[in-house]
Amino acid sequence: MFYHALKSLAVALAFGAASVSAQQSSTSLVSRRLTEYLMPVATETHEFARVPDTNFVLLTQMSNSQLIKIELDATTEEPIAFQAFPMGKDNSSMLHGVWPSTVHPGKMWLSLQADNKLILVDPGYDLSTKPTIIQTIDIPVLGNGPHCVFEIGNRVWAGLKVASEQTGKYYVFSADISNSTNHHLYPCLNSPVFIKEEPTTGLIYVTQDTDSSIMRINATSGATKQMHIPPSVGNNAVGMITGSGALSGVWFTLAGNATGGTGTFGHIGANGKFQFFKLKHPLLGTNAGLLHIADASTDAGGPALWLLSTSLLSTNSPDALIRVTFDAGIKSVAGEEYISMLTQNAMVHRVLPLDKTVLVSELHTFTLAQLTYNNTIAGHWLPAEAVTNNTVYTQAG
Numbered sequence: 527m528f529y530h531a532l533k534s535l536a537v538a539l540a541f542g543a544a545s546v547s548a549q550q551s552s553t554s555l556v557s558r559r560l561t562e563y564l565m566p567v568a569t570e571t572h573e574f575a576r577v578p579d580t581n582f583v584l585l586t587q588m589s590n591s592q593l594i595k596i597e598l599d600a601t602t603e604e605p606i607a608f609q610a611f612p613m614g615k616d617n618s619s620m621l622h623g624v625w626p627s628t629v630h631p632g633k634m635w636l637s638l639q640a641d642n643k644l645i646l647v648d649p650g651y652d653l654s655t656k657p658t659i660i661q662t663i664d665i666p667v668l669g670n671g672p673h674c675v676f677e678i679g680n681r682v683w684a685g686l687k688v689a690s691e692q693t694g695k696y697y698v699f700s701a702d703i704s705n706s707t708n709h710h711l712y713p714c715l716n717s718p719v720f721i722k723e724e725p726t727t728g729l730i731y732v733t734q735d736t737d738s739s740i741m742r743i744n745a746t747s748g749a750t751k752q753m754h755i756p757p758s759v760g761n762n763a764v765g766m767i768t769g770s771g772a773l774s775g776v777w778f779t780l781a782g783n784a785t786g787g788t789g790t791f792g793h794i795g796a797n798g799k800f801q802f803f804k805l806k807h808p809l810l811g812t813n814a815g816l817l818h819i820a821d822a823s824t825d826a827g828g829p830a831l832w833l834l835s836t837s838l839l840s841t842n843s844p845d846a847l848i849r850v851t852f853d854a855g856i857k858s859v860a861g862e863e864y865i866s867m868l869t870q871n872a873m874v875h876r877v878l879p880l881d882k883t884v885l886v887s888e889l890h891t892f893t894l895a896q897l898t899y900n901n902t903i904a905g906h907w908l909p910a911e912a913v914t915n916n917t918v919y920t921q922a923g
């Protein structure tokens with residue numbers, strides 16, 4: 527009886543395999559590769575940026591104020607070596623932001639949150655060369671604790687993360703790079719993170735995480751305006767980029783709160799109005815806590831964005847890298863592709879597309895994850911191999 531059952535199962539399997547191959551209905555497996563690279567042990571692996579036109583990536587580790595210079599393989603973009611350099615007064619200087627300068631090509635802006643300074647460094651020609659400081663900008667009185675640092679036109683900008691010792695308020699800082707006594711402090715909400723320019727109007731937009739609002743600055747007139755995120759769509763505005771072409775405007779993400787995220791990101795174009803987009807996948811998308819964002823557009827695949835969902839604020843949100851595409855008018859999300867990170871609860875922090883791979887930093891596990899893919903048509907992953915092997919395996923036992 528038992529033998530008979532086994533035998534019919536084997537027959538059924540053989541038939542199954544045969545009929546599958548006859549109908550050619552098998553589906554090739556989708557292939558993507560994630561690799562993790564261990565950085566020095568630190569509790570806060572933070573911001574990172576590529577030094578333009580080089581094979582170096584600079585990564586900040588805030589908990590011990592170390593700058594990690596990482597060398598990438600010139601062909602594969604795989605991290606192959608690193609060297610750590612202490613930055614700031616001591617190991618509690620809280621090295622935080624890092625951003626490439628275009629006014630000074632090859633040089634990089636860094637923020638020292640606890641030293642209350644921005645510095646422009648020459649990262650050095652090779653891996654072992656110590657970065658040298660070219661310019662130091664002290665954050666003026668009232669300002670406290672520079673977080674992310676950016677360069678827009680001839681000015682350097684930083685969101686000041688810590689409440690002012692004098693006023694208890696928060697500020698956005700901006701200074702002329704060639705004359706930093708020409709500086710401004712714009713009062714804002716708690717607390718400014720990303721600062722980006724809307725390309726059509728030249729207006730500056732600032733995400734403020736805890737108070738869940740976006741501040742608009744007219745840098746010519748100095749006028750500012752708060753745009754509160756409607757709680758019905760989500761909260762905690764963090765990541766922001768300037769989009770160009772079909773994605774023209776600024777794009778930002780909502781990271782959610784301790785109960786999770788809402789899988790929502792938004793756009794502000796030349797008309798200055800919010801437009802929100804929501805992920806639909808029930809397991810990985812609708813509760814995504816979207817912390818960061820990057821352009822994923824390609825000539826072949828059209829406009830697209832990378833979104834990074836993190837467990838930083840809530841373990842109800844997955845650590846995942848998400849690629850979204852849009853309908854023709856950029857009115858709604860057309861395609862969603864999910865890549866779960868290898869280590870869940872890693873509190874993924876930032877996403878950085880390189881030329882053909884994508885890097886993700888993991889705040890909590892001092893790791894850089896690298897996504898390698900081979901998409902001849904953007905977003906259409908090549909299968910590992912076609913399903914051409916019709917071998918019928920012999921039955922066990």
Ligand SMILES: *[C@@H]1O[C@H](CO)[C@@H](O)[C@H](O)[C@H]1NC(C)=O
Binds near residue numbers: 618
């Ligand atoms: C910082 O430096 C002090 C003194 O050298 C040392 O005791 C401490 O362990 C260091 N802390 C970190 C986080 O590296």
Ligand SMILES: *[C@@H]1O[C@H](CO)[C@@H](O)[C@H](O)[C@H]1NC(C)=O
Binds near residue numbers: 707708
């Ligand atoms: C630098 O900026 C300050 C403050 O705006 C201004 O008074 C000064 O004239 C500027 N210096 C130069 C050389 O432009």
Ligand SMILES: *[C@@H]1O[C@H](CO)[C@@H](O)[C@H](O)[C@H]1NC(C)=O
Binds near residue numbers: 727729744745746747
């Ligand atoms: C910014 O302010 C200037 C000076 O008041 C004004 O001319 C300009 O139109 C404003 N820009 C925008 C986009 O509103």
Ligand SMILES: *[C@@H]1O[C@H](CO)[C@@H](O)[C@H](O)[C@H]1NC(C)=O
Binds near residue numbers: 758
């Ligand atoms: C968390 O965010 C959700 C979605 O915006 C909101 O409904 C909820 O009230 C928030 N919870 C807290 C504790 O603020």
Ligand SMILES: *[C@@H]1O[C@H](CO)[C@@H](O)[C@H](O)[C@H]1NC(C)=O
Binds near residue numbers: 882900908
């Ligand atoms: C992508 O796949 C094609 C076809 O298998 C191959 O020729 C090409 O070398 C691959 N490119 C990369 C970057 O792996």
Ligand SMILES: *[C@@H]1O[C@H](CO)[C@@H](O)[C@H](O)[C@H]1NC(C)=O
Binds near residue numbers: 915916917
């Ligand atoms: C099919 O797979 C079997 C088992 O792995 C292997 O022995 C065989 O060489 C494969 N055939 C082809 C044509 O790849």
